[in-house]
Amino acid sequence: MIKMLTPLLPLMLWAAAPALAQTTSAAPANVEIAMPRDSARRFFGSYQFEPNFTMRIFSENNKYYGQRVGDAERFQLFPKQANRFFLKAMPAELEFVRDAAGRYQTLVLHQGGHDMRATRTQAQPxxxxxxxxxxxxxxxxxxxxxxxxxxxxxxxxxxxxxxxxxxxxxxxxxxxxxxxxxxxxxxxxxxxxxxxxxxxxxxxxxxxxxxxxxxxxxxxxxxxxxxxxxxxxxxxxxxxxxxxxxxxxxxxx
The missing domain is CATH 3.10.450.50 (Nuclear Transport Factor 2; Chain: A,)
Known part of the structure; x- marks a missing residue:
């Protein structure tokens, strides 16, 4: 998934153009912070970017991961803010956004100067x-x-x-x-x-x-x-x- 994400990005941007916007603010520096699993589990679940691209967020052995549904490869996520994670293997970040009710229902992929939004489809209860x-x-x-x-x-x-x-x-x-x-x-x-x-x-x-x-x-x-x-x-x-x-x-x- 790590290797595939970058070459797939132009296609994903083209296919999901209405959901994209240019990044308007510089992201904070990538410095990993401690995040207990009890705090991170509110983000766990599946998020759909487009019909054929769903990402699963989960944890294993005290580490956090993202994985495209259907792929064997996964990529590790490192917390940098209360609702934001970065990847060390490539220049990309994931940000979780609350809805009007205060629930984290949107995932934003920040990569290559663009934002791509995904809607939560399943949460870990x-x-x-x-x-x-x-x-x-x-x-x-x-x-x-x-x-x-x-x-x-x-x-x-x-x-x-x-x-x-x-x-x-x-x-x-x-x-x-x-x-x-x-x-x-x-x-x-x-x-x-x-x-x-x-x-x-x-x-x-x-x-x-x-x-x-x-x-x-x-x-x-x-x-x-x-x-x-x-x-x-x-x-x-x-x-x-x-x-x-x-x-x-x-x-x-």
Whole structure:
């Protein structure tokens, strides 16, 4: 996408001429600032420049990215202002603009002295994000304090767990494993890596939770140490007002 964006720009400018205007003010210098994911996620979603050009804005591993839908390549975005990002790989910037209601519904691509505007077509739902973040804290709060009944309540009886090192397991397998591990003197503690959480809806079913978590181990008379930092995917189902995990994928150990 980075390599393709520049040669495509003249065609995009010609095809979307009504949406373009000459840049009238000089952009601030490109100095990266810190931006927590909780602040940046209001920009996440899809933005359509023209019928065949939609850009997705998202985060992964505490970094921000833009990606043209349909392309494998993505480009990293670096925050420079509260609503503005720049690219290091090429001279271009993305600016997010509020509408009359105060919502960020427009994305402006600044490149080559021109502005190209895109309309938001899909946003990552904030309410769902907060719900899944809360569920995650309850799930692993039970894990950290070794509360087996509370922990198992968040897993559906049809649970399927896919692990890149231990393979495929089911609900009974994991219930037995948790019970055995909780009885050992070695204690484990899990925490969600800050800024790594991504949440996406599954229409009529529930949600997908993606992130990175860290596992710390404490042996008797020994200090706590980090032992794993894998990626994970949880598929949550909402049925009869109750959220449960039906699929887990754990990888990159």
């Amino acid at each position: 904030v309410e769902l994000y907060d719900t899944v973040l809360h569920l995650d804290s309850l799930l692993y709060g039970a894990y950290n304090r070794r509360d087996l009944p509370a922990l198992l309540a968040y897993f559906a009886p049809t649970l399927e767990f896919y692990h890149d090192q231990t393979g495929f397991t089911t609900y009974p397998d994991n219930a037995r494993r948790f019970k055995e591990n909780f009885a050992k003197p070695t204690r484990m503690r899990r925490e969600l890596a800050p800024g790594s959480l991504e949440v996406y809806p599954i229409a009529g079913f529930g949600a997908i939770e993606i992130g990175t978590h860290r596992f710390y181990q404490t042996d008797p008379s020994q200090p706590e140490k980090l032992v794993a930092e894998p990626r994970f995917v949880h598929v949550w189902q909402l049925a009869k007002g109750r959220w449960q995990i039906v699929r887990i994928v754990s990888y990159d150990h």
